[in-house]
Amino acid sequence: xxxxxxxxxxxxxxxxxxxxxxxxxxxxxxxxxxxxxxxxxxxxxxxxxxxxxxxxxxxxxxxxxxxxxxxxxxxxxxxxxxxxxxxxxxxxxxxxxxxxxxxxxxxxxxxxxxxxxxxxxxxxxxxxxxxxxxxxxxxxxxxxxxxxxxxxxxxxxxxxxxxxxxxxxxxxxxxxxxxxxxxxxxxxxxxxxxxxxxxxxxxxxxxxxxxxxxxxxxxxxxxxxxxxxxxxxxxxxxxxxxxxxxxxxxxxxxxxxxxxxxxxxxxxxxxxxxxxxxxxxxxxxxxx
Amino acid sequence: xxxxxxxxxxxxxxxxxxxxxxxxxxxxxxxxxxxxxxxxxxxxxxxxxxxxxxxxxxxxxxxxxxxxxxxxxxxxxxxxxxxxxxxxxxxxxxxxxxxxxxxxxxxxxxxxxxxxxxxxxxxxxxxxxxxxxxxxxxxxxxxxxxxxxxxxxxxxxxxxxxxxxxxxxxxxxxxxxxxxxxxxxxxxxxxxxxxxxxxxxxxxxxxxxxxxxxxxxxxxxxxxxxxxxxxxxxxxxxxxxxxxxxxxxxxxxxxxxxxxxxxxxxxxxxxxxxxxxxxxxxxxxxxx
Numbered sequence: 001x002x003x004x005x006x007x008x009x010x011x012x013x014x015x016x017x018x019x020x021x022x023x024x025x026x027x028x029x030x031x032x033x034x035x036x037x038x039x040x041x042x043x044x045x046x047x048x049x050x051x052x053x054x055x056x057x058x059x060x061x062x063x064x065x066x067x068x069x070x071x072x073x074x075x076x077x078x079x080x081x082x083x084x085x086x087x088x089x090x091x092x093x094x095x096x097x098x099x100x101x102x103x104x105x106x107x108x109x110x111x112x113x114x115x116x117x118x119x120x121x122x123x124x125x126x127x128x129x130x131x132x133x134x135x136x137x138x139x140x141x142x143x144x145x146x147x148x149x150x151x152x153x154x155x156x157x158x159x160x161x162x163x164x165x166x167x168x169x170x171x172x173x174x175x176x177x178x179x180x181x182x183x184x185x186x187x188x189x190x191x192x193x194x195x196x197x198x199x200x201x202x203x204x205x206x207x208x209x210x211x212x213x214x215x216x217x218x219x220x221x222x223x224x225x226x227x228x229x230x231x232x233x234x235x236x237x238x239x240x241x242x243x244x245x246x247x248x249x250x251x252x253x254x255x256x257x258x259x260x261x262x263x264x265x266x267x268x269x270x271x272x273x274x275x276x277x278x279x280x281x282x283x284x285x286x287x288x
Numbered sequence: 289x290x291x292x293x294x295x296x297x298x299x300x301x302x303x304x305x306x307x308x309x310x311x312x313x314x315x316x317x318x319x320x321x322x323x324x325x326x327x328x329x330x331x332x333x334x335x336x337x338x339x340x341x342x343x344x345x346x347x348x349x350x351x352x353x354x355x356x357x358x359x360x361x362x363x364x365x366x367x368x369x370x371x372x373x374x375x376x377x378x379x380x381x382x383x384x385x386x387x388x389x390x391x392x393x394x395x396x397x398x399x400x401x402x403x404x405x406x407x408x409x410x411x412x413x414x415x416x417x418x419x420x421x422x423x424x425x426x427x428x429x430x431x432x433x434x435x436x437x438x439x440x441x442x443x444x445x446x447x448x449x450x451x452x453x454x455x456x457x458x459x460x461x462x463x464x465x466x467x468x469x470x471x472x473x474x475x476x477x478x479x480x481x482x483x484x485x486x487x488x489x490x491x492x493x494x495x496x497x498x499x500x501x502x503x504x505x506x507x508x509x510x511x512x513x514x515x516x517x518x519x520x521x522x523x524x525x526x527x528x529x530x531x532x533x534x535x536x537x538x539x540x541x542x543x544x545x546x547x548x549x550x551x552x553x554x555x556x557x558x559x560x561x562x563x564x565x566x567x568x569x570x571x572x573x574x575x576x
Binding site: 126127145146148174176178185186189190191193194195196197198199200201202203204205206207210211212213214215216217218219220221222223224225226227229230232233234236237240243244246247248249250251252253254255256257258261262264266269270272273274275276277279280281282283284285 | 414415433434436462464466473474477478479481482483484485486487488489490491492493494495498499500501502503504505506507508509510511512513514515517518520521522524525528531532534535536537538539540541542543544545546549550552554557558560561562563564565567568569570571572573
């Protein structure tokens with residue numbers, strides 16, 4: 001495969017929200033997309049919706065021989081287990097990628113298990129929904145979002161380039177490249193810590209009737225409190241050290257703000273608020 | 289005044305974002321609205337925009353004699369100072385209300401200072417913008433939002449009723465009634481704590497370039513980090529005890545979540561996530 005283009009044969013392994021959204025985005029661009037999924041219903045749904053040509057509920061040579069590019073849209077441990085079990089059946093020259101939200105503990109492990117002739121180039125599509133399942137898949141989740149290619153020293157420039165092309169074809173707003181460690185630190189702060197905050201906040205107060213007085217600030221902050229506990233607990237544990245460091249750092253700053261209030265030190269409080277406001281300016285969403 | 293209706297003469301004191309939004313909402317319904325503001329430019333802007341009939345930059349008898357209902361749209365301490373200085377010039381029979389975001393430390397103090405013949409019925413319009421100034425005023429901020437009437441034992445049923453009518457006329461989604469203490473506890477959790485979290489989060493990490501990887505969860509959680517430090521520091525200090533209690537409670541729950549990660553206790557972590565998700569269900573925005 002010289003270039004990602006509609007004649008490329010792309011196999012999606014795992015037809016949940018993310019796998020389904022990949023299939024939709026790519027088939028809308030005319031790509032040949034097929035899938036391996038656990039449930040026949042998911043395959044039927046995707047075939048009926050016109051976003052895969054066909055699919056299999058078991059790993060089989062027919063699927064693996066057909067594929068030029070495989071996207072693993074599985075939970076992290078399921079991805080590792082799949083490679084351990086079926087990795088040596090992958091066709092020489094096949095390029096594989098993933099959608100996993102943590103990298104340090106995944107990428108090298110998978111690369112170590114694969115045959116020399118099969119290259120794994122990791123990627124993290126930073127997009128999602130507070131729902132799971134192929135029924136909620138939607139190619140529009142990628143618009144305005146970030147796609148990060150996470151290579152190691154074992155990846156070829158060609159594979160990195162193809163993986164970047166895939167992110168562009170999917171319709172991401174920005175495609176960039178980070179090493180595993182930088183990726184995991186970034187994701188600990190920007191994504192995992194925010195989910196921890198939302199969960200802790202929802203758990204911290206259950207006064208009956210408060211929902212009647214809720215405004216947009218509370219709603220926006222806790223939108224992500226409706227969390228997929230199976231997936232996120234796995235991601236948190238796989239990024240434990242980086243996430244603990246960010247949690248501790250956040251506690252320190254939260255306590256510092258608390259202390260300005262306890263001390264009635266209005267100047268120090270206002271200084272933190274102004275710093276917060278200045279930093280937040282940079283994070284506004286790019287105009288579509 | 290028997291009932292709030294377009295013939296009621298409403299004076300707004302303070303033409304910022306909130307005073308301006310009150311003036312817009314009421315004048316659009318045909319009310320007679322006038323204003324006292326510090327800056328002539330604010331009055332000119334509001335007269336030109338057709339949302340006040342006229343205004344004054346000084347407190348004067350002409351304004352106070354005209355008004356049947358006065359809305360104080362000032363910061364809390366400025367409101368108290370105003371009443372201390374001019375309260376005894378208010379006309380007998382005038383009803384006054386406010387927009388202050390904290391109540392326990394304001395309402396009784398103001399009621400104590402006023403002449404017997406002037407009734408103050410407190411209210412909190414839970415709406416706003418991350419901007420200040422009459423140029424950003426917009427009657428649409430009230431749509432879908434909560435308006436809370438906060439009476440004391442010194443208020444008459446008639447004044448409470450008129451104040452509720454005002455909230456309805458302004459276009460709020462829900463008008464309800466709370467006592468001062470319940471209001472301040474609620475606001476400490478639902479509003480002030482969320483602002484503290486957003487500020488502390490923004491202060492806790494300044495890695496260059498992180499904004500390039502930001503997704504919607506971080507953006508939504510920190511939208512309110514762009515905070516008016518003058519107003520919010522005043523509100524925090526005026527609700528110090530209730531807010532400190534909520535901050536401490538949040539820290540406890542955040543640390544409990546941290547401990548599940550440190551202990552790799554996935555079951556306990558998932559239990560917190562599920563509790564969070566279940567509770568969050570109740571807080572969805574009412575369909576318009």
